Amino acid sequence: MSVRPLVKETTPTGTGSLPTARKKVTIQSLHKQRASGIPITVMTAYDFPTARACDTHGVDITLVGDSLAQVCLGYDSTTRLTLPEMIHHCRAVARGTAAPFLVADMPFGSYFEGPKETMAAAVRMLQEGHVEGVKIEGGIEIVDSVRALTRIGIPVMAHVGLMPQRHTALSGYRVQGRTAQGAREILQAALALEDAGAFSMVLEAIPHELGAYITSRLKIPTIGIGAGPGTSGQVLVYDDVMATWLGHKAKFVRRFADVKGEVKKGITSYVDAVKDGSFPSVAEESYHMDPEQFNQFLEMMDDQSWVLRSSKAE
Known part of the structure; x- marks a missing residue:
C-alpha cells in the first residue's frame, strides 16, 4: 500500500493544526453572522479527509455527528455509539480542522446521569477529542446539565425538535411540533436552553413556520435541519449531501453531488x-x-x- 505524504499549503496558518487562508470561526463571529443575516453553514465530518474538505471549502461549523454510528460504523442506530468511539473520530476530525468551529455530539447515555457525569464526559471530549464544543439532544430535562457545562466554559449547542437518539420513544423519525401544544413545548425548551447558556440551537424536523418563529424569539443562532429556510443556518449530513448514504432519504435532504456514482x-x-x-x-x-x-x-x-x-x- 502506497500513500504519499500530505503536501501542506503555504497560506497563512490559523488557530488549528493545519494551514488555512480563512479566519478562525468563533462563537462571537457566529453571532455576528446571525445579526448580519449571513446564513451559517454546518456539515458533519467523521474523519481527517472530510474535515479537510469542510475546512477548505467554506463550512462555518464542522459537526462530528453521532450519525457516524450508521454511516461509518454500520450500526442500526445512533444509540449504539459509545463515548470512546466518538472521541476517536473527534480526534481525526480535529486534525483536519483549522478554521471551522468544531462541535461534536455527546453520545447517547453520556449525559443522562446528571450534571456531574455530563461534565466528566464533555471534558473528555474537549481534552481527548480536541473539539471546541458539544451538542446535546434534549429539552427542559437537560437544562441543569447545559447550565453546568456553560458555567465552566464548555460551549453547548442545544438540539430540540426531532431527537434521533430518542427515535424509539418517538415511534420513529417523526416531524415534531405540528400541533399548537407540541410547538409550544419545543419553544419553551428552546428558551430554557438558551437561558441555560447554549450558544446555538439545532431545530430538527419541525414545521418551517415554527422554525422561523423560534428563530425570531431566540437571541442565539438557530441551525435548521428540516426546519425550513427561516433559521440562522442549515446543517446536513455529509453522506446525504454527497449521495453516498444508501438508507432512507429524508424530505429535507438535497443531494448536491453524486459521489456514489463516481465511486x-x-x-x-x-x-x-x-x-x-x-x-x-x-x-x-x-x-x-x-x-x-x-x-x-x-x-x-x-x-x-x-x-x-x-x-x-x-
Missing part, C-alpha cells in the same frame, strides 16, 4: 482494467531498470555457484 465508476473501472491487463501499463505506470544492469542481473541468475552460495547463506 462505482472508479472501482468498477479499476477492477476491469486489472482483469483485462490494461493496468498498469509498462510505459507510463511501471518503473524501469537500466538494460545493462538487468542483463547483469540475468547473468548472475545463470551463475549456479551464486545460487549455491545464496542457499548456504540462508
Whole structure:
C-alpha cells in the first residue's frame, strides 16, 4: 500500500493544526453572522479527509455527528455509539480542522446521569477529542446539565425538535411540533436552553413556520435541519449531501453531488482494467531498470555457484 505524504499549503496558518487562508470561526463571529443575516453553514465530518474538505471549502461549523454510528460504523442506530468511539473520530476530525468551529455530539447515555457525569464526559471530549464544543439532544430535562457545562466554559449547542437518539420513544423519525401544544413545548425548551447558556440551537424536523418563529424569539443562532429556510443556518449530513448514504432519504435532504456514482465508476473501472491487463501499463505506470544492469542481473541468475552460495547463506 502506497500513500504519499500530505503536501501542506503555504497560506497563512490559523488557530488549528493545519494551514488555512480563512479566519478562525468563533462563537462571537457566529453571532455576528446571525445579526448580519449571513446564513451559517454546518456539515458533519467523521474523519481527517472530510474535515479537510469542510475546512477548505467554506463550512462555518464542522459537526462530528453521532450519525457516524450508521454511516461509518454500520450500526442500526445512533444509540449504539459509545463515548470512546466518538472521541476517536473527534480526534481525526480535529486534525483536519483549522478554521471551522468544531462541535461534536455527546453520545447517547453520556449525559443522562446528571450534571456531574455530563461534565466528566464533555471534558473528555474537549481534552481527548480536541473539539471546541458539544451538542446535546434534549429539552427542559437537560437544562441543569447545559447550565453546568456553560458555567465552566464548555460551549453547548442545544438540539430540540426531532431527537434521533430518542427515535424509539418517538415511534420513529417523526416531524415534531405540528400541533399548537407540541410547538409550544419545543419553544419553551428552546428558551430554557438558551437561558441555560447554549450558544446555538439545532431545530430538527419541525414545521418551517415554527422554525422561523423560534428563530425570531431566540437571541442565539438557530441551525435548521428540516426546519425550513427561516433559521440562522442549515446543517446536513455529509453522506446525504454527497449521495453516498444508501438508507432512507429524508424530505429535507438535497443531494448536491453524486459521489456514489463516481465511486462505482472508479472501482468498477479499476477492477476491469486489472482483469483485462490494461493496468498498469509498462510505459507510463511501471518503473524501469537500466538494460545493462538487468542483463547483469540475468547473468548472475545463470551463475549456479551464486545460487549455491545464496542457499548456504540462508
